Amino acid sequence: MxxxxxxxxxxxxxxxxxxxxxxxxxxxxxxxxxxxxxxxxxxxxxxxxxxxxxxxxxxxxxxxxxxxxxxxxxxxxxxxxxxxxxxxxxxxxxxxxxxxLPPEEAKALLLRLARVPEVAFRLKEALAPEEAFREGVRRLRQAFRLGEGEEVVEALLLRLEEAGREEVEALLEALLQAPFDPEPYLRLALARYQALSPRLPFLLGLYLRHPSEALGEAFLKAAEGAPEEALALLKGKDPSGLKRALRAELLFRLGREEEALAALKEGLEGVEDYFLLVERLLALGRLEEALFYAEEALAWFGRDPRLLPLLDLLVAHRGRVEDHRARFALRPNLEDYLALKAKLGKAFYQERPRLLRQMDPLLLARIHLLEEDWRALERLLERASPEHYPALAGLLEEKLPEEAFRLYREAARRLVEAGGRARYAEAARLLQQAARLDPKGAEEAALALLRAYPRRRALQEALTPLLGHSS
Incomplete structure (x- = not known):
């Protein structure tokens, strides 16, 4: 420069x-x-x-x-x-x-300037920066009560280097009352606090009131410098489980894996607790133990949809019939259906009707196509809701192109009947799909719709590009 x-x-x-x-x-x-x-x-x-x-x-x-x-x-x-x-x-x-200026004139000038409110505030910042910062925090709390305050926060953050530990603590306390997401500002204030000999009890108190990622990480970073003090703070009553999670994370960072796992196992109360334990066990390469606790979670919480990642783990590494059955009950899918069919043998056909009742029309159609159960597929299409026509048509294109064409055409007709520019555009897209199966038939369908609604200009704009498809 x-x-x-x-x-x-x-x-x-x-x-x-x-x-x-x-x-x-x-x-x-x-x-x-x-x-x-x-x-x-x-x-x-x-x-x-x-x-x-x-x-x-x-x-x-x-x-x-x-x-x-x-x-x-x-x-x-x-x-x-x-x-x-x-x-x-x-x-x-x-x-x-x-x-x-001579000293006396300079002093007199300062005294005169101090009578101007704006200048007085700047002089206060220069002569007593920490006191001025505390005054800024008081103004911030007032702004929060009025539902405002972001500009005041940004101004205070510009002066963070002037603030001592008590002043930064006052700012952190105030930020928890913000009427907006305080996380970005917390991170900036915490970066300054880390350089000021942070107090572990203060950080833990903030985290228990506002369990944000920034506060949790700030506590753990400070705790690595005083681990025994931190571990002592993390004992005692813990109805929320927040202390236990921090304690386990700190122990992992200190390399005390068995103590950390013991802390996680003490608090196995919800699905999230099992997730955390299983993830840690997998990270440590303790697969069998991870599978044990995944199975225990399944036994405790049954059909909770949050268990799907644990069921995926059980299926991938163990793949028992009960694992496939449990996952299919939460998320019917072709993989588990075929796995049960292969593993159960003849007994599968006793279970098949119950499995089919759990499926949506699209999965049912895939099963019937795979098994070439044409009569069941015909019944399914007769009962299918029009909203499923486009997706069903996509499934049928390869093996039943005529039926797929019919579904595309019927779905397009219903959209045009409902009216609206967006529906016309979707109808045109479906007829373009149909044209890959029967170009002439798609053009005829488009012409029929234009003749049925000759005054709909938006429909003409959408369907006219389809004409001449068969030439």
């Missing part, structure tokens, strides 16, 4: 994205830079953006600085606008004038 403040546009333009530079120049030409000051090697000013109040911008050597706009990176377009305004106005350096 060249000497600062810049002497020409070339001193800063190469370091900006082209779009930001263009928008910053436009802001400067529109007169949006309300004020610009030079203090030594730093430029300060106010730039009117989209918010009611102008944004405060500070730019220094190397394009370091800050702006209280919501743009996530720096420099922003407001910084570019400030630089362009500086080149145009070339304000005098206030630092040189201030340095020339």
């Amino acid at each position: 060249r000497p600062f403040p810049p002497q020409s546009e070339e001193d800063f333009a190469p370091f900006f994205p082209e779009e930001l530079l263009r928008r910053g120049l436009a802001y400067a030409r529109e007169g949006r830079v309300r004020r610009v000051f030079r203090v030594g090697e730093r430029l300060l000013g106010e730039v009117q953006g989209s918010a009611p109040l102008p944004y405060r911008v500070e730019v220094g050597p190397g394009l370091s600085g800050r702006c209280d706009c919501p743009y996530p990176d720096f420099p922003c377009k407001h910084a570019a606008a400030l630089l362009y305004a500086y080149l145009e106005r070339r304000p005098e350096d206030l630092q040189a004038r201030l340095e020339a």
